[in-house]
Amino acid sequence: MTPRVTATVDLAAIRHNLRVVRQTAPRSKVMAAVKADAYGHGAVAVARALEAEQVDGLAVACMEEALKLREAHLLHTPIALLEGVISIEEAALAVYERLQVVVHDHWQIALLEQLPDSAEVQVWFKLDSGMHRLGFPLSDVPRLVATLQRHPGWKLQGWLTHLSCADELDSPVTAQQIAVYRAALEGVPGPRSIANSAGLLAWPDARVDWVRPGLMLYGASPLPGKTGRELGLVPALTLESRLIAIREFAAGEPIGYGQTWRTPERMPIGVVAVGYADGVHRCLPSGTPLMVGGRRVPLVGRVSMDMVTVDLRPAPQAAVGDPVLLWGDGLPAEEVASYAGTLAYELFCGLTQRVRFRYRNG
Incomplete structure (x- = not known):
């Protein structure tokens, strides 16, 4: 599975x-x-x-x-x-x-x-x-x-x-x-x-x-303005999901609950299979970075229980099934946490039982 x-x-x-x-x-x-x-x-x-x-x-x-x-x-x-x-x-x-x-x-x-x-x-x-x-x-x-x-x-x-x-x-x-x-x-x-x-x-x-x-x-870094990498540390946890849909919308279309974000032009919107039931904070705002195919893409609209939506214009080659990085090497948890007004501690501790854990180099 x-x-x-x-x-x-x-x-x-x-x-x-x-x-x-x-x-x-x-x-x-x-x-x-x-x-x-x-x-x-x-x-x-x-x-x-x-x-x-x-x-x-x-x-x-x-x-x-x-x-x-x-x-x-x-x-x-x-x-x-x-x-x-x-x-x-x-x-x-x-x-x-x-x-x-x-x-x-x-x-x-x-x-x-x-x-x-x-x-x-x-x-x-x-x-x-x-x-x-x-x-x-x-x-x-x-x-x-x-x-x-x-x-x-x-x-x-x-x-x-x-x-x-x-x-x-x-x-x-x-x-x-x-x-x-x-x-x-x-x-x-x-x-x-x-x-x-x-x-x-x-x-x-x-x-x-x-x-x-x-x-x-x-x-992760406990010091403001520094990442773990900058302190000689190696991030241990990588959180990933995948794209489960890509849809094209005309300019002015609302995205997600509350219709809090609208497309500024005709553009592709990706749907990622992760949400606050997995531990991704609902308070993460539009503009929070994720990574698809090694490119940063911004979250748009509200985080829902099982899904988030992203602006795929920076990743035009993205396809359904592609992995999506929530945080890890290349996208520090400290940076993602700052968008939620919190710390990496809370991101790490907030992951739920629905997330599948695997271990490398044991």
Whole structure:
């Protein structure tokens, strides 16, 4: 059966991007973010590719994501739960599955304290240096050190924080966050972790004991005005559909729902078998680029559930059945995302189960 929409993930690109991380932060260990199904790329396949490159750790958001990796026999690489545990059952399971628990609040400490004294709990403490989302106040560091002293069975993995404005290169916020985080931990033992992808690329002071790349592993840029290629990264995901119809219309004819776009002259309109039920944002406006036969063509009219329409004047040789590139090499996801007023993260994570995934260079 011929798929309507195909996402091709190049695992060699992901391995290359991990090498770029290591070249950028050669003295840091790497905790690779594979949460949200590896940013929509497929967590199991991506984690296996990263494990083959001996990545130091993997990061997921929650227990369900960690268990998916364990069930796929990813048993050797440490896995951290970035949101920690939310019940005593999850706390016990984290110990059983040898998961690292990121603890961000005192109620989570209370959960872990319900475990037997013999339980070997691997903990990261998350500190709030200015993101103001999750994390202990920096003033709680002495209290957290005392907690560790009360529980000799707990194994400290380190202290992490998260940057709120690392992609804003002119903002003073990141330098302030790094400074207050370092001051709070002065003289306190344990590894440090600060940098996400933007922090890793743009802020050398954030490259400490551990870095936590996400988006850059998938070949997209976390920095405004830059593409992944410009940063030495290789885009890992190519999204393609195909032309299922080509129709000729006279000047002044409306195209699609709401008749929001009209043909300026007699011209061919192509219909592509992809829509918002596949994860293509409905808010993408007319003018958003796609590629047919290596030529850029603009989307025209509204994105519908199963189809989009394109202006085929730039690709006069196009024929029914031709592949259509939504994003990938030659059409960066960062660029497409900008037309929707969003980021490549959201494009990747928005792909639905209707998209057929295939993997290369596994």
